[in-house]
Every structure is written in structure tokens, then in C-alpha cells.
Amino acid sequence: MAENENSKQQPVVNVGEQIKIRREKLAAMQSEGKDPFKITKFDQTYHSLDAKAKFEALDKELEATLDASLDEEAKAEKLKELHEANKIEVSVAGRMLLKRVMGKASFATISDLQGKIQVYVTRDALGVDDYQAFKKYDIGDIIGVKGYLFRTKTGEVSVHAEELTLLSKSLKPLPEKFHGLTDTELRYRQRYVDLISNPEAKDTFVKRSQIIKEIRNFLDGRNFMEVETPMLVSNAGGAAARPFETHYNALDEDVKLRISLELYLKRLIVGGLERVYEIGRVFRNEGVDTRHNPEFTLMELYQAYTDYEGMMELTESMFRYLAEKVLGTTKFMYGDIELDFGKPFERITMTDAIKKYAGIDFNTVTNDDEAKALAKEHHIEFEDRHTKGDIINLFFEEYCEKNLIQPTFVMDHPIAISPLTKKKPEDPEKVERFELFINTWEMCNAYSELNDPIDQRERFAAQDAAFAAGDEEANHTDEDFLNALEIGMPPTGGIGYGIDRLVMLLTNSESIRDVLLFPTLKSQN
Secondary structure, three states, rough: OOOOOOOOOOOOOHHHHHHHHHHHHHHHHHHHHOOHHHOOOOOOOHHHHHHHHHHHHHHHHHHHOOOOOEEEEEHHHHHHHHHHOOHHHEEEEEEEEEEEEEOOEEEEEEEEOEEEEEEEHHHHHOOOOHHHHHHHHOOEEEEEEEEEEEOOOOOEEEEEEEEEEEEEEEOOOOOOOOOHHOOOHHHHHHHHOOOOOOOOHHHHOOOOOOOHHHHHHHHOOOOEEEEEOOEEOOOOOOOOOOOEEEOOOOEEEEEEEOOOOOHHHHHHHHOOOOOOEEEEEEEEEOOOEEOOOOOEEEEEEEEEEEOHHHHHHHHHHHHHHHHHHHHHEEEEEEEEEEEEOOOEEEEEEHHHHHHHHHHOOOOHHHOOHHHHHHHOOOOOOOOOOOHHHHHHHHHHHOOOOOOOOOEEEEOEEEHHHHHOEEEEOOEEEOOOOEEEEEOOEEEEEEEEEEOOOOHHHHHHHHHHHHHHOOOOOOOOHHHHHHHHHHHHHEEEEEEEEEEEHHHHHHOOOOHHHOOOOOOOOOOOO
């Protein structure tokens, strides 16, 4: 179809020819002193949904004044007269997505931040010259419209244009059938086109912003302070991941991009800030799949004088609050699964989960050799350096994660996989740690933070040894962090949340790339 979307069938014009025609139109306007790119502002008084809501509210108010004895036809005519006498003047702007030219009157649809609104354009209202100019506008052009609201014969609230301005010329056509950009990789590479073409994409990112806003509101209500910590670090600790490495020219020093927010935030707890959090990008040099991107958004928070039980309460309350605020309900669908955030979240220890789903009680396993024998028996792959704790985690990943659909706190991890966590006083092989699983996904990771500097040094030494043995994701000794712990850190609860996964869950998105505006993609050569 031709770009003007006229009511009559138009000949197909290839993209190259369309671009040529658009540039010629622009050149003609510029030669006439009507260059749209010289316009610097437009007084936009309403967005589409706000304008429609304003009209509907007035409509309801005016209808209440009508004589109840009038028949429906008389009521409609009287209501039309009242609207004529109480016009709502509006000034809207957006991208033109549809245009139907029909002689002396035409219709267009423009899209703005909130949605779409129809525009009624007539030669009598605009004048001959401006109407002729409008007829030459293309799908994708950005226009400003001043006029008043009315309801068409088909019942659609529309803008009756009295003045129309071309604010920006689109020199490339939108994809065929603008509402159907379906090439997934193209959607990610050209997110700006995706946002224009697919309303559901725009809705996802509007919701993402709302989710982060409500997280801040929730934490503000609990007296947390938002802070910022370094992204370029000499020691990328706080998580098991390979960092990206770069070089700081001014200092002639190799540095890394942070993989976590943890160690700097805990320094602030030492400094007495008591309740801190950060929402920021972290970078992990690892694989890409539907739930992983090398750079992603992490939130970590730390609260003095509480433990992992306090973090469980905070997490459950916050997730329930977010569902209510963003979705308006604590029950919602992800795919074909109904998730329920209204019920108390289940709690289970890691060893009890393995016992439940694999039938193996690791509480009766006394040493590494017995654990490795069980792994071989159940065809669980492991490395020679792995301990009983590592193998417990491997069993959990193999047998348990796939069964954790409704919100479940998995608690009390092995010390071997938790180098920054406080031991359970009654069981020193385990630590006070939990992970929240929803829809089989790990949603967050929390500890009663290790604040014993002597124990922490020993854990760092074990991590250094693991790195030397081939574990590229192991932590390294951080002397400044140890110095902070020696100054003294109070008992503290801490937690890290994957914001992108949370957004995926609350927007029913299948891939992390659907909730990242600009996901990581291989460069096109």
C-alpha cells in the first residue's frame, strides 16, 4: 500500500523509492521556507488518554443535566449542542500512524506516550493551503495538532483540527504494516522502531520505570538511603562471576567493571549509614540467554541490626507491594501459570528441598568423598576441587529449581558456596542465607552478613585457593574491605535483586532482552 493510506488502492512503491520521495518533499518544503527541522518547540497541553478522559468526564457531567423525558435521539442531539457550547480546546502531538484522505475531509491517527488518538482534518477548518500540505504528509511524520475534542458518529473521541504543524519529517518509512514489526533481532537492534511499532513493547518499559519507582517508594517508606558506588574497581568481588577488564590510562592501572554492589555498600554500613541501597548496572563476562545479559540491573540493600529473617520479611512485603501497585492484584499470570503473591511465601532449607525432590538426605552425608560418590551415582557432573557443599548445590540445581514455581525462600546454604555469609551458630557447615525462587527462577540472594574479619580473611583465602585451582569466578582477598570489617560492622542483613528478572515476571516477558531497552547483541560487520 502507498504510505498515505488513502481509501483507494495505491501502487506498491519500494523502500528506496519511498525514501527518495520523502527527501524530495522535505527539499520542497525547505525551499518554500517551511523546514520542519527549524521548529524548536510545540505547546503540548494533553496526551491522548488524558484528553479522552477529559472529554468523557465532561460528557458524563453534561448528560446528567439532560431532561430524563427526552428520547435517545433527542438526548444525543442535545448533548452534541452542549459539547459545542463547552468545547475542550487541546493541543496534542505525536507520530502519524494512519491517514485516510477523503476529498475535503480526512482522518489521521497519531501516537504519543500514552497511546493513540484520532484527528479529524478538514479543508474548511485548516484552509486550502494547509489542507493540501497535510495531504502530502507521510506515515511516520511527527505532527502537532491544535483543535477541540468531539465524538464522531462511530462514537470515537477525536480532535477536530483547527491548526496542524509538521514538527519532524520522517525520511524512512516504518516497517510494512507498522503494527507488525516481528523480526525479533531487528526489534532489539532498532528499539526505537519497536517502541513505535509495538505498543506492548512501550507498555513493558513504562511498567519497568513504574516498578523501579515503586521500589524506591517502598524503601523510602522504610527509611533507606539511596547511594552510588564505583563501577570501575581494582577488585571485582561480592559475587561468583568473571569480570570484564579494562585499563585506566590516567593511573596506568588495570581495573575491572564491578560484578556486584556488595562490598562498597557494606563499607557504608561500617560508616554508620545503617540502611542503604543502590540500583545500578553490573557487568559479568558470561553467557547470554533468555535470563542473562552481560550487563544488567542489580539492586542491593543492606540494613544494620537485622539478619536474613529480616530480609525475608522485607522481600515478601516488597514483592507483594509491587504486584499491588503495578498490576493492581497479588494474583497474576506469567505465561499459563498463575502466581500468587498474596499468600505467605513458602520457606524450605536447601537440604530439605533436595530431600523432597531428589530423595537424598545430605544431613547424613559426613564428608566430601561420600558426596562425590552420590554425585557419580546420580550422574551429577562435578570437578575434583568440589566439596560436599558444592555438590549439595549441584543437586539442588538439578532436582529442585525446576519445581519451585510459587514464591519460595530456599534457606541455609552450604558454607562452601557462601564466602560472605555468617555461619549458622548451631550448624557451622551452613550459613544464614536464602534465595527466593519464583517460576523456577532465582529472584534474589540474601545473607546474614559476615562481620567477623578473622573469619572473612579465612574465607577470602579459600576463594584465592579456588581461583588458583581453576575457578575463574572465585572472589579475591579485598584488604580494604577487611580493614573496614576490622573497624567494626554491626550485625547486618543484606540482599541483592535482579531487577530485570523481576520486570520480566511482572510484565509477562519471555526474555531478558524484552525488558532491556538496548540488550547486548553481536556487532553487525
